[in-house]
Amino acid sequence: MADQLTGERTMRAAVLSGPAKITMQQLPLPEPGPGQVRVKLEGCGVCASNLGPWSGPEWLTYPGEPGGMGHEGWGVIEAIGEGVAGLEVGDRVAALSYNSYASHDLAEADKVVKLPANLADQPFPGEPLGCAFNIFKRADIRAGQTVAIVGIGFLGALLTRLATDAGARVIAISRREYSLDVARQFGAAEVIPMDDHQRIVEQVKELTDGKFCERVIEAVGKQWPLDLATEITAERGKLIVAGYHQDGPRTVNMWLWNWRGIDVINAHERDPAVYVEGIREAVQAVASGRLDPSPLYTHRYKLDELAQALDDTRDRPMGFLKAIVVP
Template sequence: MFAGVIASPGRAVLERVARPDPGPGQVLLRLEGCGVCASSLPLWEGREWFQYPQAAGAPGHEGWGRIAALGQGVEGLNIGDRVAALTYRAHAEYDLAQAQAVVPLPASLDGVPIPGEPLGCALNIFERSGIEAGQTVAIIGIGFLGALLTRLAVQAGARVIAISRRPFALDVARQAGAQHTVLMDDHWRILDEVKRLTGERWCERVIEAVGLQWPLDLAAELTGERGRLVVAGYHQDGLRQVNMQMWNWRGFDVVNAHERDPAQYVAGIRSAVDLMSAGVIDPSLLFTHRFPLDRLGEALDLARQRPDGFLKAVVTT
């Protein structure tokens, strides 16, 4: 099979490698594609703790496709089933998945890219946010994740204030139903705008979906007394400092909405697939760039640069 290999920082190559065979409790997937995740950027950029070349297909974990073979003891799944799955070497034509990490897809979603892991993340973050009808929710960072969370919050009956540095992303948030959009350019101007929109009460829920220090600071300042600050951004570049005096005074709850239990990821994927099938969410327009497998490096570069017009790239096989 062919697989993408990150040979060194900033360099991806296409290699022919042996196709794996499923062991007991596993399935072999013939992948249709895999999303490109921002969490892969430290590996792409080259942090000192990574080793190169990486394993073939790594670190792809957003794959979908059809079951090509079943390992011993697998029940309830069939060869040819179209599925989303949580795997770890999915920048390739084939990858292995544990049977319990596979989510069957309905025929109504045939032809639609289904990168399960980020869709599951969005549902899990939404669940832990505790968003209710009538609340004001600020979402800081409108990429793929922020756009989905905007849609889910609006569907729950909340008023959404979407905040992003890119005018293009604010247009996406409005299409997802955000009632207010604020350009993320000046800290104090944003505070004044949200203060006005909320009648100086600030927000019951704030979701930080960027992963940098300033958005985290801003998120805290926008969270009202006894509200909830939800950290959805993936903070990868070192330590963070917080204004603990203000956090104490406001008395808000802080939720780190990152999951590590694979079963919880899979539960989120199932929920996302159900909502897509019901027409509640439609992420298809959020896949703004598609690349063949031999252009994996270009997809990773775009995820790092995040130019206007970019939300998420997928690599297809």
């Protein structure tokens, strides 16, 4: 079956062919099976979780799957498999699929979310947007609370906006001045440079009259931010681990967790249905104007430039928050 929209019969895909090495392949256009759709991709976000495979760990085998690592795609449905209801060729969707560093990808029909007409031409990496809403839900943030967010990247900025809109007072902590400026724009009441551990603890203590924060979201994925997040969580508070920890085991201050009675929440979902529900919430929020993530898409790359996009996601040049790759 050719592309029902364009008549194309082949696709392009990026392949992780070695440590920090991407090659491009031209492949036959895949056929959607029962319950599947084929999406002609408009773009795919770059996720920090890609950086582990990109670094070339010993356990990884090469080459990877065509389009592999890409899971933040959106585009237009161009072919539909048997048994699919409620979707049509031409529908613009965000897809929870897993080979989206490509011009096309297959997705299960129940893992795509329609995008309304007023989002036409807007990037929509559904998976990370949905993650923000799922993390926010798990955090149980309420009006009147003080919430510290450790690490202001794409995710931290979104959570700053959501927590502020919920009536919480947000303290944003990040190492880059640019990120702190973004946090202010997204509603943070206080910003603190992430440089000196003890100074940050003392500043948060002063800002909270010695009580620390009812909710702390760690959104970096490194040992030090996790340690810092522990120390600024209030008694009977909640520490939400949203950072993606992929560089080895962690140590935790169990004494302090016990002494303060902290609830520790791993906010990483593994149920695809929960992911999709988060994407639906994100679509509604962006379409209604409640949330505007567009300033956070700071760097755009062609598919052939995926290697550079991954390097920049790792190195975070000035002004970097989120990379998007377009076919």
